[in-house]
Amino acid sequence: MSDSSVRIAGWGKYLPQRVVDNHELERMVDTSDDWIRARSGIVERRIAAPEETTCSMAVRAARPALDMAGVEAGELDLIIVATGTPDHPGFPATGSLVQEALGATRAGAFDVGAGCGAFGYGLVIGAQFILTGAQRNVLVVGSDAMSRVIDWRDRTTCVLFGDAAGAVVLRATDRPGGLLSFVLGSDGCGAPKLYVPAGGSKQPASHESVEARAHFLKMDGRDVFRFATRVIPGSILEALDRAGLTTADLDLVIPHQANIRIIEHARKKLELPPERVFTNVDKYGNTSSASIPVALCEALEQGRIVEGDIVAMCAFGAGLCWASAIWKWN
Secondary structure, eight states: OOSOEEEEEEEEEEOOSEEEEHHHHHTTSSOOHHHHHHHHOOOEEEEOOTTOOHHHHHHHHHHHHHHHHTOOGGGOSEEEEEOSSOSSSSSSOHHHHHHHHHTOTTOEEEEEOOGGGHHHHHHHHHHHHHHTTSOSEEEEEEEEEGGGTOOTTOHHHHTTBOEEEEEEEEEEESSSOEEEEEEEEEOGGGGGGEEOOSSSSSSOOOHHHHHTTTTSOEEOHHHHHHHHHHHHHHHHHHHHHHTTOOGGGOSEEEEOOSOHHHHHHHHHHHTOOGGGBOOOHHHHOBOGGGHHHHHHHHHHHTTOOOTTOEEEEEEEETTTEEEEEEEEOO
């Protein structure tokens, strides 16, 4: 093991220009602004332009993160792209496309596919490469073009998701702090609760799969809600315990921005005041793997995180899986 710690040295986000509010969705499907707000807290979301991809959004989030960290692309040792909507199914990895676009000629690159929980996994993986002394500069990007896998005829899902990207640069440091503990979990029994049925090796694309609209995301909202309200507070408490901390030590929680009711349930379960839980789900909806890094960027921009703060980040997603990390800001 290396004697150094890991720190988030730079961060950046990218949000597509096009804003789709609830009133626009009222004209597309049988829904209403009141119904969407009451059940999710979402008011609007961003939708990628036709020429934008998961890769292009990732690059636009990565560049300001690299600039802030003072790291040239050529200094990167590793690029991890967390996504459930890669540019290509299976291969090449979107990470390789990001590596080429940035000009990170000496970096390895790969994708992490864990649905909305992918950034949490990517953050922990990237930190391990640094903590073991194997790497010194790691870029972790969460980027998803959810609008490309949403069935815009399905009012139960199309109102929930948006497109975005967020990135962090992890660096080795002598400053104490950084990643204090983490929890990674999965319950594969819940896989059919949140998935895209076709397009993989189990059900390759065919006329039948296209006609059945099987290439779009399917979700059992009630079961996912029950799952999320259990694993968010549960995994944060477990991670705190591993770090020798309690909720009294938490300065800020950044949960996956999927649904305001899920976030509020977790906040109350953890007995935290509203000001210690960050939310922006009203502006962007569920941006999947981009959710936490975008929220982290905005929390930092708003001065909600300062040196020495204890921050909990928790995501959940397809799998069903979850990832929580406790970070001492350094």
